[in-house]
Amino acid sequence: MAPAKVPPGHFPILYFAAAASFTGKSTEHLAAPLPLGRLFATLDEKYPGIRQKVLDSCAVTVNLAYVDMEGEEAADQKLVIQEGDEVAIIPPVSSG
Amino acid sequence: MSTTEPSTYTPSIPSNPITRTTPTIHIELTPHPLNPSHATHFVRSPSAGATVLFIGTTRDNFNDLPVASLAYTSYTPLAMATLYSIAEHMLQKHSLVKIAIVHKLGECPVGEESIVIAVSAAHRREAWRAGEEALEETKRRVEIWKLERFVGGEGVWRANRDGVMGRRVEEEGEGEGEGGKEG
Numbered sequence: 001m002a003p004a005k006v007p008p009g010h011f012p013i014l015y016f017a018a019a020a021s022f023t024g025k026s027t028e029h030l031a032a033p034l035p036l037g038r039l040f041a042t043l044d045e046k047y048p049g050i051r052q053k054v055l056d057s058c059a060v061t062v063n064l065a066y067v068d069m070e071g072e073e074a075a076d077q078k079l080v081i082q083e084g085d086e087v088a089i090i091p092p093v094s095s096g
Numbered sequence: 097m098s099t100t101e102p103s104t105y106t107p108s109i110p111s112n113p114i115t116r117t118t119p120t121i122h123i124e125l126t127p128h129p130l131n132p133s134h135a136t137h138f139v140r141s142p143s144a145g146a147t148v149l150f151i152g153t154t155r156d157n158f159n160d161l162p163v164a165s166l167a168y169t170s171y172t173p174l175a176m177a178t179l180y181s182i183a184e185h186m187l188q189k190h191s192l193v194k195i196a197i198v199h200k201l202g203e204c205p206v207g208e209e210s211i212v213i214a215v216s217a218a219h220r221r222e223a224w225r226a227g228e229e230a231l232e233e234t235k236r237r238v239e240i241w242k243l244e245r246f247v248g249g250e251g252v253w254r255a256n257r258d259g260v261m262g263r264r265v266e267e268e269g270e271g272e273g274e275g276g277k278e279g
Binding site for chain 2: 014016017018021026057061064088090091092093094095096
């Protein structure tokens, strides 16, 4: 699922469900390091409208752990995505 | 949240079942048809007086719109971890003997099983409760997404928490969604 080879200075980002539909891809590489607080803005520059239409109702994981994207004082807003970190955009789930 | 999807979209899915099994927990994500009797057999135990089996099957309509087909995709490593943590929690909270949760990935024809949950406990009360809670927790948390394709139309990514096609979700936990199927 994650791309086999990540170029130096980049991190893989995975898109699922509505996020994959909007970007038209399931994965790609973005430049690292990237402050977590800049992630949604970066994606919205690349895919205009994705923030309002998709990302605002999505969660985010970094290396399979959920990070807090809400609130300015959230500790995770200081987190910086590093080279090789696996980031995923998690839309509302629909199993069952 | 749901967004429209061209009918040609094909989510990538593993070609073989992904499983995690301990003596008391069996978790599986599989592209193959589900076999409820396997789950029942796994949880059978001489110390259990009650086994509860839930089978969720895909429904042929959503709000009276005919559903042609459904497909499930997942963030597999995270979905496996979440399923396992739900199973562990149910085992402890309801004093279960064993628990099995199996979910379909990829195409799931209408009317076929998409999820199977089997739990066993010493007595029926724990088994009933754990079976229901395991399903609700799975639907709420596990990183699996359902794509519904309507007859003669596009596909829609369902979200369990809204349950209304095309509606944006403003607040977490608002409303209880049911799309396209009973599970």
